[in-house]
Amino acid sequence: MTRIRASVSAFAPIRRTLVTAALAALVLTGCGGGEPSGSRAARDDADSNVSAAPSTPEQVAFAAMLDKLAQPCSPTGAAASGPTDQKPTGAEGEQQTLAPGESPPTGPIEPGAPTEPAAQLNDRDLCASVQHEQRLIEALQTVPEPTPAEVRRILNGLGYIDERIHGLERDGKATRFYLDLREKGGRLCEAGLAAGEKTDVTVCTVPADGPFAAEEVRR
Numbered sequence: 001m002t003r004i005r006a007s008v009s010a011f012a013p014i015r016r017t018l019v020t021a022a023l024a025a026l027v028l029t030g031c032g033g034g035e036p037s038g039s040r041a042a043r044d045d046a047d048s049n050v051s052a053a054p055s056t057p058e059q060v061a062f063a064a065m066l067d068k069l070a071q072p073c074s075p076t077g078a079a080a081s082g083p084t085d086q087k088p089t090g091a092e093g094e095q096q097t098l099a100p101g102e103s104p105p106t107g108p109i110e111p112g113a114p115t116e117p118a119a120q121l122n123d124r125d126l127c128a129s130v131q132h133e134q135r136l137i138e139a140l141q142t143v144p145e146p147t148p149a150e151v152r153r154i155l156n157g158l159g160y161i162d163e164r165i166h167g168l169e170r171d172g173k174a175t176r177f178y179l180d181l182r183e184k185g186g187r188l189c190e191a192g193l194a195a196g197e198k199t200d201v202t203v204c205t206v207p208a209d210g211p212f213a214a215e216e217v218r219r
Contacts, residue, residue: 155177203219
């Protein structure tokens with residue numbers, strides 16, 4: 001048998017290559033499966049900034065619509081052109097009526113304490129809610145077949161964006177929905193029932209912070 005002789009220097013490049021490959025494998029394992037630390041940090045930054053994305057044109061238009069509807073309200077939030085013929089209320093907030101021949105009370109009439117959800121709304125939101133309800137009812141009561149798709153189309157046409165429309169579902173021949181109208185720390189929402197001429201929209205409230213949740217709505 002002929003022996004193959006080679007100098008030690010002939011194997012040196014191979015040994016160096018193997019050592020380099022082993023070190024590279026250890027570095028990659030320590031960095032989490034081969035993902036460069038710089039790429040991972042960039043991805044984490046992107047994930048943390050999801051909620052801080054700039055407003056879309058739809059969101060800007062929606063905010064402008066909310067401001068426009070609140071314009072009839074005075075700086076303190078009371079409706080500048082609100083009703084002035086409201087009947088007096090008693091201490092418990094119930095309307096007082098006079099029986100035939102009965103004299104009106106001579107003492108001052110204490111206004112009743114606001115009930116839910118009015119007690120949870122600031123004056124501006126309480127005033128704006130009337131504007132929302134009026135335009136919503138006017139638009140929806142003309143829809144003979146208020147399917148969820150048709151109601152969404154009407155709401156979009158009024159300026160309410162999809163991310164603020166919740167609980168849109170069929171209820172018999174009607175469609176129920178919620179509108180999240182919170183802004184500037186407010187709690188305003190509207191609960192709607194699109195049912196043709198019987199359409200009804202009422203004010204409601206939700207917590208000022210966090211995502212909209214139907215189970216937290218107060219009416």
